[in-house]
Amino acid sequence: MTNAQNAAPQRTRHEAHPPSHLFYQGRQRRPLIDRADGLYIWDVHGRCYLDGSSGAMVSNIGHSNPHVLQAMQAQMARATFAYRLHFENAPAEELAARVADRLPGDLDRVFFVSGGSEAVESAIKLARQWAVATDQDSRWKVITRQPSYHGSTLGALAITGYEPLNAPFRPMMREMPAIPAPTAYLDRDALSMEERGRRYADLLADEIERQGPDSVLAFIMEPVGGASTGALVAPDSYYTRVAEICRHYGVLLIYDEVMSGAGRTGAFVAAEHWGITPDIMVLSKGFAAGYAPLGAMAAPGRLVEPVLDAGGFLHGYTYAGNPLACAAGLAVLEEIDRKHLIDNAAIRGTSLLQRLAELKERFPFIGDVRGKGLLTAIELVADRETMAVLPPSLNAHARVVELAYERGLIVYSRRTRGGMEGDHIMVCPPMIVTEAQLDELVGMLAAALAAFAREAGLPGG
Numbered sequence: 001m002t003n004a005q006n007a008a009p010q011r012t013r014h015e016a017h018p019p020s021h022l023f024y025q026g027r028q029r030r031p032l033i034d035r036a037d038g039l040y041i042w043d044v045h046g047r048c049y050l051d052g053s054s055g056a057m058v059s060n061i062g063h064s065n066p067h068v069l070q071a072m073q074a075q076m077a078r079a080t081f082a083y084r085l086h087f088e089n090a091p092a093e094e095l096a097a098r099v100a101d102r103l104p105g106d107l108d109r110v111f112f113v114s115g116g117s118e119a120v121e122s123a124i125k126l127a128r129q130w131a132v133a134t135d136q137d138s139r140w141k142v143i144t145r146q147p148s149y150h151g152s153t154l155g156a157l158a159i160t161g162y163e164p165l166n167a168p169f170r171p172m173m174r175e176m177p178a179i180p181a182p183t184a185y186l187d188r189d190a191l192s193m194e195e196r197g198r199r200y201a202d203l204l205a206d207e208i209e210r211q212g213p214d215s216v217l218a219f220i221m222e223p224v225g226g227a228s229t230g231a232l233v234a235p236d237s238y239y240t241r242v243a244e245i246c247r248h249y250g251v252l253l254i255y256d257e258v259m260s261g262a263g264r265t266g267a268f269v270a271a272e273h274w275g276i277t278p279d280i281m282v283l284s285k286g287f288a289a290g291y292a293p294l295g296a297m298a299a300p301g302r303l304v305e306p307v308l309d310a311g312g313f314l315h316g317y318t319y320a321g322n323p324l325a326c327a328a329g330l331a332v333l334e335e336i337d338r339k340h341l342i343d344n345a346a347i348r349g350t351s352l353l354q355r356l357a358e359l360k361e362r363f364p365f366i367g368d369v370r371g372k373g374l375l376t377a378i379e380l381v382a383d384r385e386t387m388a389v390l391p392p393s394l395n396a397h398a399r400v401v402e403l404a405y406e407r408g409l410i411v412y413s414r415r416t417r418g419g420m421e422g423d424h425i426m427v428c429p430p431m432i433v434t435e436a437q438l439d440e441l442v443g444m445l446a447a448a449l450a451a452f453a454r455e456a457g458l459p460g461g
Contacts, residue, residue, distance in 0.1 A: 036063035039430055039437055041410070049405070052441045053412035054430050057226070057259045057375070060286030061335050062430040068291050071331035072324060080324045084316075091326035098333055099296060102268050105277025106300035111313070112321040116258035117151030119282035119295040120220075124155060125315045127218045127252050127280060130303045133310035136250075139217040143207055143251075146178040147418045149228040150220060150256055159220055162228045162419040177211055179203040181225070182234035185368055186387050197235030201242045208249050218252040218279075223270040224372050226259040227414045230379060230424030231371035239274035252279040252303075258295065259375065262286035263336050263431055266346030266373035273372065279303065286431075289332045292325035341431040348433050349373035355442045356427065363449050363460035365390065374431055379416055380423040389422045394456055397423035403451045409444035 017029050031043035039062055041049045054060060061068070075091060082089045096110040111126075113119045124142055131139040144150065146161035157166060158173045166175070182200035184193055191199065208216050223239070225232030246253040255278040260270040264286055267273055271281070280303070284295030307313050319325065336342060353369060356378055360366040367381030380396045382388045390396045397413035400423075404411050416422030429441060453461030 038062045038064070039433060047408065049408050049410050050437070050441055050444065051410050051430065052404075052445070053410055053426055053428050054286070055290060055410075056285070056412060057264070057426070057428045058285045058290040060262055060264060060289045060431050061332055061339075061341060062432045063290075065289075065291075065331075065335055067335055067338075068289070068328055068331040071327050071334075072291065075324050075327035078323075080322075081319075082323050083318075084321050089321065089323040089326070091323045091330055092321035095326045095329050095333075098330070099283075099298065102333075103281065103298050104269070104271055104275075106302070107277065107281055107298040109299050109301055109304045111297045111299075112326065113284070113295040113297065113317055114293040114319050114322075114325070115295050116256075116282070116284035117153045117156045118317055119258060119284050119297050120151045120156040120159070120256060121153055122297040122315060123254050123280045123282050123299075124159070124218065124220070126297065126299060126303065126307065126313065127254065129307045129310070129314060130252075131217055133306040136214075138214045141211055141216045142176045142254075143204065143211070143216060143219045144176055144178045145181040145221055147181055147228040147416075148178075148220075148222060149226050150222075160228075162414075164415075164419040177207055179207050181229055181232060182238050183229070183232065184235055185370065188386075193235040194237040197237035197239075198241050200234065201238045201245060204242055205245045205249075208245070208251060213249045213251075216249065216251050218254050219246055220254040220256055222256045222260065223274070223276075224260040224265055224375050226256075227412070227426070228419070230377035230414065230416055230426055231375050231428075233370055233372050236274065239276050243276050243278075246279075254278060254280045254282070256282055258282055258284045259286075260372075262289070262332075263342040263345055264373055264375050264428070266342060266349055268342060270372065287332070288325060288329045291332065292322070292328040293319070294322075294325040294329050336431070339432065344433075345373040345431045348429075348431075348435070348438060349376065351435060352376055352427065352429075352438055352442075355438060359442065359446055359449065362446070363453065363458075365453065365458045365460065366449075374433070375426075375428055377424045377426045380425070389417060390456075392421045396452065396456070397425060399455070400425055400448055400452050404445060404448035407444045407447055409441065409448065411445065 034042045034044045100108040142159050144159040148161040150156045150160045154173045159176050161178050184196035257269050261283040280299045282297050288294035356369040366378050367384045368379040382390045401413045412426040416424045450461050
């Protein structure tokens with residue numbers, strides 16, 4: 001049978017679903033979930049799927065963890081909601097203390113939110129209010145990178161560099177200046193990787209000068225790239241140089257660790273790999289591992305206290321510090337420690353990158369394998385030497401995801417080059433993954449890539 005014939009029953013089953021009142025990004029239908037456990041998810045038809053992307057890089061400790069469920073049940077028996085203006089609650093207080101203890105440097109004040117976009121919005125609003133409180137009213141510009149992803153609300157979107165998401169909303173927002181992301185792997189020059197890293201970092205200094213140093217408030221970056229750049233890791237020299245530039249100009253450095261935080265890269269936060277303490281850090285996704293909507297912004301007292309002294313942080317969310325969500329977050333941290341999952345992410349991440357490198361040897365259209373810990377990706381290209389993209393009409397990233405899904409593997413993908421072209425597949429299993437499960441995952445991914453190669457007339461099929 002052809003791949004199209006193999007796929008036909010899957011499409012028919014989706015089309016046979018009863019009409020839904022829900023809508024999200026598009027009209028695509030998926031099977032109804034029945035249950036999930038560990039790395040695996042079952043639909044109501046009894047079919048099993050291996051969660052090779054932790055959902056959207058969320059389910060860091062796997063699905064249906066008994067310890068987390070018990071902690072949530074115990075908290076539900078006491079209180080599920082306590083509005084922060086009326087009560088303090090023990091789970092939020094304890095979680096804030098534990099997070100502050102784990103984060104680098106002086107990041108000892110925590111503000112809870114429900115998701116990544118909220119965390120980013122909180123960070124840029126705290127930065128601005130700190131500037132106003134310290135008589136630096138002229139500072140308001142937040143420099144970002146192109147491409148990048150920092151959220152989908154209008155404030156977070158203004159510092160996101162992903163053209164399909166930005167374009168419709170430009171009239172409604174004040175877009176911020178951007179510098180190129182450190183895609184050193186694409187460069188074809190005589191420089192070493194360390195020299196390239198410094199060159200990309202120096203673009204920040206150039207942009208600060210171009211904008212006027214007194215107008216620049218902050219620089220925001222993903223230490224390991226997320227959906228828009230596919231697990232991009234800059235040369236080591238980049239991180240130190242960026243921090244030096246920010247200090248020189250008095251610009252706040254914001255690390256977006258929504259995807260890279262909570263142990264996924266083999267450290268609690270990716271900043272630890274380079275010994276960097278940013279001025280503000282944001283966490284979400286794996287922070288509560290999908291058990292409850294939860295995120296956090298962390299900042300030092302030197303930023304928070306002037307804001308509180310000036311009248312308070314003019315910002316907030318109804319579910320900030322929700323006791324049930326924080327109880328889930330506490331239990332997730334306990335499981336990360338009890339099962340040594342950060343160490344496992346480092347060890348299995350090395351193993352996964354080796355397996356993906358073997359796929360690169362088999363499939364000439366894999367142009368790059370990259371990542372850190374269990375935040376990894378492969379990039380698909382037409383020419384490995386020039387890194388020219390595949391024809392956008394192939395829609396390679398989405399097609400490989402579908403072919404993997406048909407085989408019982410869930411992976412995640414986006415366009416690589418700013419959202420308009422280029423293709424990457426993110427492979428980010430839960431941090432509980434075993435070597436045997438990595439074999440299973442990569443085997444299914446190889447089958448999907450081979451099927452795509454046959455469809456597209458590419459070598460390796």
